[in-house]
Amino acid sequence: METKLIKKELLPGIVRGLAEDTLVYAPVQEEDNIMFRVLEKDMEPILEFANTKNAPKNFFFPQAETMMRFLKKERGAELLEVPIAAREAVLFGVRPCDARSFVLLDYVFDDPKYRDPYYVERRAKTTIVSIACVRPPYSTCFCTSVGGHPMSKEGADLSLVDMGDTWLAEAVTEKGEKLLQNMGDLPGADEAAVTRKNEMAEKAAEVVKADVPASTIKPWLDENFDHDFWNKIHIGCLACGTCTYLCPTCHCFDITDEMKKEEGRRARSWDSCMYWLFTQETSGHNPRPTQKERWRQRFMHKFKYFVDNFGAVACVGCGRCVRYCPVNIDIRKIAQDISKL
Ligand code: SF4
Ligand code: SF4
Structure with a gap:
């Protein structure tokens, strides 16, 4: 080359x-x-x-983007x-x-x-x-x-x-x-x-400081879904979603169908695990009812679930979530604190 x-x-x-x-x-x-x-x-x-x-x-x-446009028919829809x-x-x-x-x-x-x-x-x-x-x-x-x-x-x-x-x-x-x-x-x-x-x-x-134990905390995460530690990391979080929206690797989205008279479109838009509606089910039940479960999900997704699924940590260390969080929640510190448990 x-x-x-x-x-x-x-x-x-x-x-x-x-x-x-x-x-x-x-x-x-x-x-x-x-x-x-x-x-x-x-x-x-x-x-x-x-x-x-x-x-x-x-x-x-x-x-936000349109995935398809369709026309409502008496039975079903035409793409x-x-x-x-x-x-x-x-x-x-x-x-x-x-x-x-x-x-x-x-x-x-x-x-x-x-x-x-x-x-x-x-x-x-x-x-x-x-x-x-x-x-x-x-x-x-x-x-x-x-x-x-x-x-x-x-x-x-x-x-x-x-x-x-x-x-x-x-x-x-x-x-x-x-x-x-x-x-x-x-x-x-x-x-x-x-x-x-x-x-x-x-x-x-x-x-660049190499002091975030991103990969060595995985065994702890595997074993400690219910640990008391998760009761404090979210304290202060405003659920604003800034961390997920600015993150280069966060990729959750929502899909909605919108109608205007007979024509409709299916659109997708970014979603955030920091929002209370993120996992709300149609019945009204929400398996992540408080910010504690939502923050645990964000952390687990990056440092455990993504590793389980793809063999890599879902964070590239850009530091945006640290710089722009309005209440200074620091993902590096959470990893460091876990490594000391
Ligand atoms: S940027 Fe900070 S306050 Fe906003 S949702 Fe993320 S952790 Fe919570
Ligand atoms: S430091 Fe990691 S988690 Fe935070 S915004 Fe960058 S890639 Fe995302």
């Missing part, structure tokens, strides 16, 4: 050029936040930032449209933790038994460009505790590394190689640049 060098001043123009005939989803400034958005003509991509507030999962798994219309796209500027989240989401949405055509179609047509964390941006980052690395290429098609006055662009897949070729006639990276990048990777990993 090819490795090229891109002069710093050239990259914004290259990204804007891509957006002329391809759908580009990239970080942009939005009030006080950096957010992933579809790059429109008058928008400037942000290339140097800590991380976006929202996770890039929205691109493959939108917050009008299944809108799976993915375009060729570039998801640009994803941090390595977030790029890795797609590997985890693929387990759920691209399972051979239960393939989600909406997600899979978008994923197949999209080239993911990651930006390595040469200087891991937050004290809340813990990618190395959950199998990641601040300069990992996992989940990316093309990886960019900030080398000072140039970007080192390394193709990881054929899609990435094709995109790199489309970026124009770029000089190749010499061995010295690659060696320097590897040294930077070692230093970057040292900055």
Whole structure:
């Protein structure tokens, strides 16, 4: 696979050029936040930032989408449209933790038994460009505790590394190689640049605290569904759902049918295990009646059930849930406290 060098001043123009005939989803400034958005003509991509507030999962798994449209008939319904219309796209500027989240989401949405055509179609047509964390941006980052690395290429098609006055662009897949070729006639990276990048990777990993015992707590979780510990972790939780909505790996959704006269649509929208309605049954019974059971579910899903089902922890250590929780509930501390029990 090819490795090229891109002069710093050239990259914004290259990204804007891509957006002329391809759908580009990239970080942009939005009030006080950096957010992933579809790059429109008058928008400037942000290339140097800590991380976006929202996770890039929205691109493959939108917050709300129509799954089908139908016409009500005397008996049953007639299917009008299944809108799976993915375009060729570039998801640009994803941090390595977030790029890795797609590997985890693929387990759920691209399972051979239960393939989600909406997600899979978008994923197949999209080239993911990651930006390595040469200087891991937050004290809340813990990618190395959950199998990641601040300069990992996992989940990316093309990886960019900030080398000072140039970007080192390394193709990881054929899609990435094709995109790199489309970026124009770029000089190749010499061995010295690659060696320097590897040294930077070692230093970057040292900055991230590897103190979250994400995988070693699994045996405790297997045995302690009813432990007293669960009675306190949720205290203060407002059930706002911020942690799940900003999480790159949370993927629960709800499906509803909506009617307007004879026409209807089936829509899906994100749901959150933090909400009291999440598991409410039609009878009125709710097997998770308080925030205690809901928080236990969130934690167990990430560190036990996902491991049971797919062999991986469902957290990439981006730290968003820690940074944005309005009452400072810290998933790292919960794991650390469990490891001391
Ligand atoms: S962000 Fe904090 S307060 Fe909101 S639901 Fe999550 S844990 Fe509760
Ligand atoms: S659980 Fe928190 S730290 Fe882990 S991936 Fe989700 S938002 Fe990031």
